[in-house]
Amino acid sequence: MPMPGSLIRxxxxxxxxxxxxxxxxxxxxxxxxxxxxxxxTGLLLQRELDEVLQEDCRELELLTISNPAQIDLDIELKRKxxxxxxxxxxxxxxxxxxxxxxxxxxxxxxxxxxxxQPDGRGELMGFRLxxxxxxxxxxxxxxxxxxxxEDLTRIQRLFFGSGLAVAVVSPLVGWFLAARAIGPVSxxxxxxxxxxxxxxxxxxxxxxIGDELDRLAFTINQMLDRLAAYTSSQRDFVANAAHExxxxxxxxxxxxxxxxxxxxPVEEYRELMQDLLEQVESLAGLVNSLLLLAEGDAGRLxxxxxxxxxxxxxxxxxxxxxxxxxQKNITLQFSPPPPATVLGDPAKIRQILSNLLDNALxxxxxxxxxxxxxxxxxPVHPAWAKLSVADTGPGxxxxxxxxxFDRFNRSDPAHQPMQPKTGTGLGLxxxxxxxxxxxxxxxxxxRPTGGALLVVKLPCA
Numbered sequence: 298m299p300m301p302g303s304l305i306r307x308x309x310x311x312x313x314x315x316x317x318x319x320x321x322x323x324x325x326x327x328x329x330x331x332x333x334x335x336x337x338t339g340l341l342l343q344r345e346l347d348e349v350l351q352e353d354c355r356e357l358e359l360l361t362i363s364n365p366a367q368i369d370l371d372i373e374l375k376r377k378x379x380x381x382x383x384x385x386x387x388x389x390x391x392x393x394x395x396x397x398x399x400x401x402x403x404x405x406x407x408x409x410x411x412x413x414q415p416d417g418r419g420e421l422m423g424f425r426l427x428x429x430x431x432x433x434x435x436x437x438x439x440x441x442x443x444x445x446x447e448d449l450t451r452i453q454r455l456f457f458g459s460g461l462a463v464a465v466v467s468p469l470v471g472w473f474l475a476a477r478a479i480g481p482v483s484x485x486x487x488x489x490x491x492x493x494x495x496x497x498x499x500x501x502x503x504x505x506i507g508d509e510l511d512r513l514a515f516t517i518n519q520m521l522d523r524l525a526a527y528t529s530s531q532r533d534f535v536a537n538a539a540h541e542x543x544x545x546x547x548x549x550x551x552x553x554x555x556x557x558x559x560x561x562p563v564e565e566y567r568e569l570m571q572d573l574l575e576q577v578e579s580l581a582g583l584v585n586s587l588l589l590l591a592e593g594d595a596g597r598l599x600x601x602x603x604x605x606x607x608x609x610x611x612x613x614x615x616x617x618x619x620x621x622x623x624q625k626n627i628t629l630q631f632s633p634p635p636p637a638t639v640l641g642d643p644a645k646i647r648q649i650l651s652n653l654l655d656n657a658l659x660x661x662x663x664x665x666x667x668x669x670x671x672x673x674x675x676p677v678h679p680a681w682a683k684l685s686v687a688d689t690g691p692g693x694x695x696x697x698x699x700x701x702f703d704r705f706n707r708s709d710p711a712h713q714p715m716q717p718k719t720g721t722g723l724g725l726x727x728x729x730x731x732x733x734x735x736x737x738x739x740x741x742x743x744r745p746t747g748g749a750l751l752v753v754k755l756p757c758a
Contacts, residue, residue, distance in 0.1 A: 311482070312475045319471035320464075327463045331456040338452055342445050343425070347418050350427040353377070353388065353438045358431055361390055361397070374400035385424075385441035393433045403439060481510045485517070497525040534704050538587055545580040549573060586723045589648075590704065593730030604758035605643040607682055608634040611671055614650040618658065626663040629654075634671035637682040639755040641735045646755075649731055652724040653686045653751055660690035660749070679757045689748040698741050702729045728753070 357374070364370050374388055378400035387401025403424070419426050426439040485501045492499060500521060501514040552573045556566065615631045622629040639646065657667045668687045673679035693701060705722040725741075732739045737755040744750050 311479055312472070315475035315478065316468055316471035319474065320468040323467045323471075324460070324464050327460055331460055335449070335453060335456055339445075339449055342448060346425055346440060346445065347427060350418075350425065350438045350440060351429075354427055354429040354436045357388060357390060357436050357438070358429065358434065361434060361436070370398050371400075374398055381440070384444055387439050389437045391435040391437075481514070485510075485514060492521070497521055497528060530704070534590075538705070542580070542583065545576050545583065548576045549580070552576065583723075586727060589727055590723065590730055593727075593734055603640070603642045604638050605641055605646045607637040607639045607646060607684065607755065608671060610643060610646050611650055611669065611684065614647060614654060615669060617651075618654045621658060622667065625658065625661075627658060627661050628666040630666060630668045632670060635673055635676065637671060637673055637679065638758045639682050639735070640758050641731070641755065645731045645735075649728050649753065650684075652728050653684075653753070656724055656751070657686050657688040657690070657749075661688040662690065665689040665748075673757070682755050682757055684753045684755070685750060687744060687748060687750045692743045692747060692749050693741065695743065698743070701725055701741055702739070 357370075360370055360373055370390070374390075377388070378386055381401075385401065387399070387403035389399045389403070390397045417428065419428075420442070423442050424439045425442055425445075426437060428435065428437045430436075481502065481504060488499055488501050500518045503511050503514045503518070505511065552569055556569045556573075561569075611634055612631075615629060619629050654667070654669075661667055666689050668685075670685045670687075672683050674681045674683070702725050703722075704726040729739050732753055732755065735755055737753060739751070739753045742750050742752070
């Protein structure tokens with residue numbers, strides 16, 4: 298017959314498992330301890346009986362030697378046999394092969410069993426026997442083991458009752474202790490059930506004890522903080538992406554409506570199509586940037602085993618942007634870099650350099666200067682390559698330095714009135730995503746002489 302679902306859930310619960318194992322271990326330990334106590338008590342009682350019988354042998358030996366007439370010997374033997382009648386005590390004294398005296402009613406087998414045996418202790422037919430020989434004098438003393446068995450039976454009943462009580466009480470105590478122990482877990486479960494993507498503000502309770510449950514709650518709360526921050530950034534990202542996509546889509550729609558509004562000359566159609574192509578290219582660039590950031594979130598930006606010559610990619614990027622710099626009357630300074638092979642796809646490395654140079658050109662005024670520099674941490678066996686791009690623009694407020702890498706970020710016009718508001722605000726975000734995927738670092742700082750400095754460190758291949 299299958300077990301009910303509620304019973305199955307109960308047996309699989311942590312509370313039941315803790316109570317069950319607590320009771321099981323306690324019962325097994327109690328049973329083992331009581332068994333050892335029972336066996337040890339039996340051995341102790343037997344040893345005490347042996348010592349008593351051994352002492353009786355010594356007393357009878359002294360009495361026999363000091364009373365050759367045997368009158369006092371017979372009286373003493375009868376007295377001891379009478380006083381120990383309940384234990385069925387008996388004694389035999391032999392000189393040579395002649396029985397001098399006897400007392401009690403020893404079983405025949407017990408009395409004769411040790412006649413040809415060496416001195417010592419033994420057990421025969423339910424009697425404990427001790428034999429001692431001095432010269433031609435042999436003394437045997439024995440006692441029934443029935444009274445020991447009765448004592449052990451009483452002890453056994455006492456131990457059995459104690460073990461049964463432990464077996465009954467331990468599951469209840471274990472259930473109570475398990476409930477106390479996993480109480481915080483129940484609180485965690487209740488809080489976790491209330492969490493969803495729209496509400497990540499709640500946190501698991503931390504009691505402040507510092508135990509494993511507190512550490513677990515603290516770790517999960519840290520994870521929830523990261524999830525909340527990530528979810529918030531994703532919401533902002535989606536909202537900003539929708540806003541950025543709306544403008545070019547609206548422009549495309551407007552151009553199409555104007556184009557279809559009336560018949561136009563071919564040349565006018567050509568101009569409208571050219572404007573439409575520019576908007577589509579802008580839209581495609583934005584979509585490609587969004588896809589690249591999505592790949593970065595999924596950890597697919599770095600292709601295992603790929604590498605690139607950073608020095609060569611840097612030279613080509615500088616040459617590509619030099620005409621733009623000259624057109625804006627900006628000096629693009631570049632020193633021949635040392636050979637440097639870094640991890641990463643050449644196209645991704647090229648995109649990093651293009652975004653950095655494009656960002657510097659946007660924020661450097663006419664007559665300004667941009668310096669590009671590439672150094673290695675070790676000229677022979679380099680581990681890192683450090684690329685820096687410095688400009689003479691207005692720089693960035695210190696409290697805003699970390700935000701320049703946020704997605705859809707644009708410079709704060711209230712703080713930076715000279716900075717343009719063009720672009721999607723994804724260039725530096727893409728740089729950070731690629732650099733992070735390659736295991737490198739990127740940061741921005743303000744130069745003491747004015748302007749911003751962007752530093753990228755990439756691991757060498």
